[in-house]
Amino acid sequence: MKTLTDAETTLAELKTRVLAFAKERDWEQFHAPKNLSMALAAEAGELMEHFLWAETNASREIVRDPAKRAKIEEELADVVIYALEFANIAGIDVAAAIQRKMAANAEKYPVEKARGRSDKYTDL
Amino acid sequence: MKTLTDAETTLAELKTRVLAFAKERDWEQFHAPKNLSMALAAEAGELMEHFLWAETNASREIVRDPAKRAKIEEELADVVIYALEFANIAGIDVAAAIQRKMAANAEKYPVEKARGRSDKYTDL
Amino acid sequence: MKTLTDAETTLAELKTRVLAFAKERDWEQFHAPKNLSMALAAEAGELMEHFLWAETNASREIVRDPAKRAKIEEELADVVIYALEFANIAGIDVAAAIQRKMAANAEKYPVEKARGRSDKYTDL
Amino acid sequence: MKTLTDAETTLAELKTRVLAFAKERDWEQFHAPKNLSMALAAEAGELMEHFLWAETNASREIVRDPAKRAKIEEELADVVIYALEFANIAGIDVAAAIQRKMAANAEKYPVEKARGRSDKYTDL
Numbered sequence: 001m002k003t004l005t006d007a008e009t010t011l012a013e014l015k016t017r018v019l020a021f022a023k024e025r026d027w028e029q030f031h032a033p034k035n036l037s038m039a040l041a042a043e044a045g046e047l048m049e050h051f052l053w054a055e056t057n058a059s060r061e062i063v064r065d066p067a068k069r070a071k072i073e074e075e076l077a078d079v080v081i082y083a084l085e086f087a088n089i090a091g092i093d094v095a096a097a098i099q100r101k102m103a104a105n106a107e108k109y110p111v112e113k114a115r116g117r118s119d120k121y122t123d124l
Numbered sequence: 125m126k127t128l129t130d131a132e133t134t135l136a137e138l139k140t141r142v143l144a145f146a147k148e149r150d151w152e153q154f155h156a157p158k159n160l161s162m163a164l165a166a167e168a169g170e171l172m173e174h175f176l177w178a179e180t181n182a183s184r185e186i187v188r189d190p191a192k193r194a195k196i197e198e199e200l201a202d203v204v205i206y207a208l209e210f211a212n213i214a215g216i217d218v219a220a221a222i223q224r225k226m227a228a229n230a231e232k233y234p235v236e237k238a239r240g241r242s243d244k245y246t247d248l
Numbered sequence: 249m250k251t252l253t254d255a256e257t258t259l260a261e262l263k264t265r266v267l268a269f270a271k272e273r274d275w276e277q278f279h280a281p282k283n284l285s286m287a288l289a290a291e292a293g294e295l296m297e298h299f300l301w302a303e304t305n306a307s308r309e310i311v312r313d314p315a316k317r318a319k320i321e322e323e324l325a326d327v328v329i330y331a332l333e334f335a336n337i338a339g340i341d342v343a344a345a346i347q348r349k350m351a352a353n354a355e356k357y358p359v360e361k362a363r364g365r366s367d368k369y370t371d372l
Numbered sequence: 373m374k375t376l377t378d379a380e381t382t383l384a385e386l387k388t389r390v391l392a393f394a395k396e397r398d399w400e401q402f403h404a405p406k407n408l409s410m411a412l413a414a415e416a417g418e419l420m421e422h423f424l425w426a427e428t429n430a431s432r433e434i435v436r437d438p439a440k441r442a443k444i445e446e447e448l449a450d451v452v453i454y455a456l457e458f459a460n461i462a463g464i465d466v467a468a469a470i471q472r473k474m475a476a477n478a479e480k481y482p483v484e485k486a487r488g489r490s491d492k493y494t495d496l
Contacts, residue, residue, distance in 0.1 A: 003220060003223065004219035004220055004222070004223045005136075005217055005219055005220055006134060006135035006136040006139060006211075006217050006218055006219050006220075007134060007135075007136045008134065008136075008219075009134055009135055009219035010130060010131060010132065010133055010134050010135075011130035011131075011133055011134075011135065011138070012129075012130040012131045012132075014135070014219060014222060015130060017222075017226065018222075018226075021226060021229070021230070024235050024239075025233060025235055025238045025239050025240070026239050026240040027238075027240075027242070029240075030242045030301045032180045032181060032183045032184055033174075033175060033183040033184060033186065033187045033196075034175035034178060034180050034183035035180060035183075035300055035301055037168070037171045037172040037174070037175055037183075038172060038296050038299070038300050038410055038413075039300050040168050040171065040172075040203065041165065041168035041169055041171070041172050041293060041296065041410075041413055041414075041417075042293040042294070042296050042297045042300065042413075043293075044161070044164050044165035044168040044203075044293070045165055045289060045290040045291075045292070045293025045294065045413075046290070046293065047161045047164065047165070047210075048161040048162060048164075048165050048286050048289065048290050049290045050157075050161070051157060051158035051161055051286070052283055052286050052287050052290065052490075053278045053283055053490035054158060054490075055427075055428055056156045056158050056159060056427055056428060057156060059156045059157040059158035059159075059161075060156055060157060060213070062157065063157045063213075063214040063215075069214075072157075072214065072216075073216055073221040073224070073225075074221070074224075074225055074228075076207060076210060076211060076214075076216060076218070076221060077218070077221040077222045077224070077225035077226075078225060079164065079168075079203070079207050080204070080207050080218055080221075080222060081222055081225065081226070083200060083203050083204050083207065086171075086200060087130075087200060089184070089187075090187040090193075090196065090200075091187075092196075092197055092200060093129055093130050094130055094200070094201070094204055095128035095129055095130045095132075095133035095138060096127060096128055096129060096130075097197040097198070097200060097201040097204075098128070098138060098141075098142075098201045098204060098205055099127065099128045099141075100197070100198075100201070101197075101198050101201035101202060101205065102141065102142075102145060102201075102205070104198075105145070106145070109149060111148050111149055114149045114151075115148075115149050115150050116149070116150040116151075116153075118151070118154045118424075118425035118426075154425045159424055159425055162282075162286055162289075162420050162423070162424050163424050165286075165289055165290075165293075165417060165420065166289075166417040166418070166420050166421045166424065167417075168417070169289075169413060169414040169415075169416070169417025169418065170414070170417065172410050172413065172414050173414045175410070176366075176407055176410050176411050176414065177366035177402045177407055178366075179303075179304055180303055180304060242300075242301035242302075251468060251471065252467035252468055252470070252471045253384075253465055253467055253468060254382060254383035254384040254387060254459075254465050254466055254467050254468075255382060255383075255384045256382065256467075257382060257383055257467035258378060258379060258380065258381055258382050258383075259378035259379075259381055259382075259383065259386070260377075260378040260379045260380075262383070262467060262470060263378060265470075265471075265474065266470075266474075269474060269477070269478070272483050272487075273481060273483055273486045273487050273488070274487050274488040275486075275488075275490070277488075278490045280428045280429055280431045280432055281422075281423060281431040281432060281434065281435045281444075282423035282426055282428050282431035283428060283431075285416070285419045285420040285422070285423055285431075286420060288416050288419065288420075288451065289413065289416035289417055289419070289420050292409070292412045292413035292416040292451075293413055295409045295412065295413070295458075296409040296410060296412075296413050298405075298409070299405060299406035299409055302406055304404045304406050304407060305404060307404045307405040307406035307407075307409075308404055308405060308461070310405065311405045311461075311462040311463075317462075320405075320462065320464075321464055321469040321472075321473075322469070322472075322473050322476075324455060324458060324459060324462075324464060324466070324469060325466070325469040325470045325472070325473035325474075326473060327412065327416075327451070327455050328452070328455050328466055328469075328470060329470055329473065329474070331448060331451050331452050331455065334419075334448060335378075335448060337432070337435075338435040338441075338444065338448075339435075340435075340444075340445055340448060341377055341378050342378055342448070342449070342452055343376035343377055343378045343380075343381035343386060344375060344376055344377060344378075345445040345446070345448060345449040345452075346376070346386060346389075346390075346449045346452060346453055347375065347376045347389075348445070348446075348449070349445075349446050349449035349450060349453065350389065350390075350393060350449075350453070352446075353393070354393070357397060359396050359397055362397045362399075363396075363397050363398050364397070364398040364399075364401075366399070366402045
């Protein structure tokens with residue numbers, strides 16, 4: 001089996017694989033947007049659990065720890081799988097949605113005002 | 125500006141854009157895995173809020189409602205942006221991680237056992 | 249050991265027990281509000297996992313299922329434990345905060361307008 | 373109106389108030405455990421949003437900031453309100469559940485082993 005890489009894999013290819021997995025198992029009946037949003041949030045919670053008690057910067061080490069890294073990659077994969085399946089079911093083009101959102105973010109957080117600051121745009 | 129589409133956009137292209145946005149604003153200092161996992165979970169929570177009180181199937185209509193759809197696309201975009209930035213910071217190849225996770229899922233949920241069932245694999 | 253009950257236990261008693269547990273283990277150093285908010289959200293995610301693929305009404309049965317009920321009670325307990333410890337660390341009187349929030353909610357959701365409707369107050 | 377305080381308010385009193393609020397608005401139809409668990413997780417996400425980019429210890433200051441404190445108290449109140457309503461609908465005695473969970477935690481995290489350590493019990 002060919003190994004997928006971010007450099008060569010489009011969003012559409014991943015979405016197709018995720019959808020095929022669900023279709024083969026007749027799981028589309030369970031994949032209502034409500035349920036997928038819950039599953040996504042639950043997986044995001046599991047990803048967070050790796051960092052609960054760590055200092056912010058120490059979390060940069062945790063993701064390099066081989067024993068923990070494999071689990072962290074799995075949780076992140078679960079998050080993106082559910083996000084892509086949500087996009088499948090809702091008919092959302094993820095790349096286009098991200099492009100639009102980043103354009104909006106660029107207006108809310110202009111470089112000269114936002115540089116080096118973590119404040120919300122309403123406080124800049 | 126060219127419109128991005130899932131059909132033509134690789135994961136790597138999106139990751140590069142997300143990282144560039146953070147770098148321009150000198151935000152990498154804030155983008156520890158711990159913080160990104162929190163932001164991801166918080167955005168997943170916002171996505172869920174659109175479906176809190178709806179019946180499961182009614183949520184399929186909500187994502188078609190033009191007034192709500194724009195907001196839902198934005199929340200999903202936020203989720204994926206933070207997931208990609210997490211992958212940037214942690215050095216994770218998302219496509220490869222998803223491929224591995226789906227292979228593991230295929231073993232836990234063989235088609236013949238899992239078809240039409242939403243049970244956890246430990247209950248199949 | 250006396251069994252605690254909601255009828256006879258004040259919030260303050262529970263808060264004191266939760267704080268004592270942390271103090272005995274010298275865990276207050278880890279119990280920054282940021283960390284406790286993450287732990288709370290992660291536990292809320294675990295509670296949700298029991299209901300991901302169920303129809304809304306079927307979830308009313310799930311909580312009656314003896315095998316699942318014990319786990320669900322544990323997840324709910326975890327949520328409230330972290331909420332109370334957050335209140336301990338932040339110096340928040342939970343009962344007073346709830347009273348204030350419910351008064352605000354009563355103004356946003358007057359009985360005559362909100363009866364039988366799940367709309368957000370901005371849509372009533 | 374008498375101001376409620378943690379020192380004088382039992383869990384049962386708060387649960388009764390929360391249930392009465394829902395009953396008056398005929399909202400019990402929406403308060404399935406599935407929906408309440410989602411609302412709880414979404415509110416936990418909102419609480420987290422106050423601390424996303426802060427250093428762990430800086431979050432101890434954020435909860436003292438008068439401008440932010442009022443909002444933080446509201447989010448915590450929302451979390452506990454939904455937890456109590458979940459307990460109402462599921463018929464869970466919160467104090468008893470917490471007592472049982474803390475007894476289990478005390479076995480997993482004995483004082484002599486857990487003191488000053490944030491490791492998961494499986495790593496102690």
